[in-house]
Amino acid sequence: MALILGLESSCDDSAAALVTSDRRILAQAVVGQNSAHQPYGGVVPEIAARAHVDVLPGLIEQVLTKAGIVPAQLDAVAATAGPGLIGGVMVGLLAGKGLALAAGKPLIAVNHLEGHALSPRLTDPDLPFPYLLLLASGGHCQLLEVRGVGDYRRLATTIDDAAGEAFDKAAKLLGLGYPGGPAIEALARQGDPAAVPLPRPLVGSGEPHFSFAGLKSAVQRAAASASHHPADIAASFQGAVIDCLVDRTRLVLERSAAPALVVAGGVAANGAIRAALKQLAERHGRAFSSPPAWLCTDNAAMIAWAGAERFAAGLRDGLDAPARARWPLDAAADAVRGAGVKA
Ligand code: KG4
Ligand code: ZN
Secondary structure, three states: OOEEEEEEEEOOOEEEEEEEEEEEEOEEEEEEOOOHHHHHOOOOHHHHHHHHHHHHHHHHHHHHHHHHOOOHOOEEEEEEEOOOHHHHHHHHHHHHHHHHHHHHHOOOEEHHHHHHHHHHHHHHHOOOOOOEEEEEEEOOEEEEEEOOOOOOEEEEEEOOHHHHHHHHHHHHHHHOOOOOHHHHHHOOOOOOOOOOOOOOOOOOOOOOOOHHHHHHHHHHHHHHHOOOOHHHHHHHHHHHHHHHHHHHHHHHHHHOOOOEEEEEEEEHOHHHHHHHHHHHHHOOOOEEEOOHHHHHHOOOOHHHHHHHHHHEEEEEEOOOOOOOOOOOOOOOEEEEEOOOOOO
């Protein structure tokens, strides 16, 4: 049994967690920075980095104390090394390096996307490799074949906005504040998803990629027309995103032999999205798995768990491991034509 401390600081959540290789979460703490960024309608990188400096040391102390663990008992320190806002990534990675050095323990530099990709295996012991993963977050919307630890094949990606980014932009247009996903989901419950006709970009296309920019523009027009109730716009927008996610995932699922479909990343916290993808998996005779909602949005338990999986595979990193703003899971994947492609 290995004991791993995980640190996360790639966006606007500072987090620390202690996780064992036999899937026990001994302690975890997440501090969001919503109120710091709210006036700006999005995450301000410099504010985020400074907040991580303020908060992270206390969180590390908190989880160690709560679990009654001293650094000498750790087997490794895992820290997010990218991709993300570079200032924040540097804060968490340097904290991890300092701790690893002081305690004489190995460092594991974790790709944040691998944290999301392996997160379902923390709570689902019956999810073997390979599986087809829809990774939908604030910065990414990809379909990946997860073949094993460190072994990913990207089968589809977005040609413009990420799914979570679409939720955030739509929420901003509706005056709902940041982050937009939970606010849209709540408002959508009171609306009619058929009330506002919105496009389903790329649905029906033979290429499996995603696109959400046109949907955002259509929401902008619907909001500006003032002829629709905001709840109806929210419900119609969420319905359109679901149709896009389900159609694109279906295409890849039909071409894949993977026995299970998994959805992870912040957008997977959305109950309606999870339900639609579960139905899709069932229709195609595949198992379905998704981490609990708290494990979908950014947290350090998934970083510690990815660290545990990498530790078990014998993977270690040196103290010269770089912080990376960009770090695709599948470095060999072709670039996709389109504006503002997210790896
Ligand atoms: O994975 P995550 O916490 O951070 C990144 O790695 O990006 O994802 C954050 C994204 C945000 O865009 C947020 O609006 C979206 O996930 N999100 C949701 C929900 N909760 C968070 N989107 C839809 N419905 C939700 N309930
Ligand atoms: Zn994330």
